Amino acid sequence: MNDKVHIFDKPQNVRRVLWALVAMCIATIGADFVYHRHIVHPWEGVWGFYAIYGFVACVVLVLVAKELRKLLMRAEDYYDRDG
Numbered sequence: 001m002n003d004k005v006h007i008f009d010k011p012q013n014v015r016r017v018l019w020a021l022v023a024m025c026i027a028t029i030g031a032d033f034v035y036h037r038h039i040v041h042p043w044e045g046v047w048g049f050y051a052i053y054g055f056v057a058c059v060v061l062v063l064v065a066k067e068l069r070k071l072l073m074r075a076e077d078y079y080d081r082d083g
Helices: 011-034 049-072
Strands: none
Touching: 011 049
């Protein structure tokens, strides 16, 4: 029996990672106030544009993947069939 303890088996370590992610998000949003960006399109100047763009892109990617799964998914017994 494998009783090896992994790093994310302890809830304390999971909380640390989540807090680190939150801190990085806050730091990048804070950098939006002080960092001068060289924008090409006017909508890039909107505060938090890249965060919003990234979030929307991830949501669209998940929704497209769900629909694509319906098209590409094989039957459960695909490898059990004889011929």
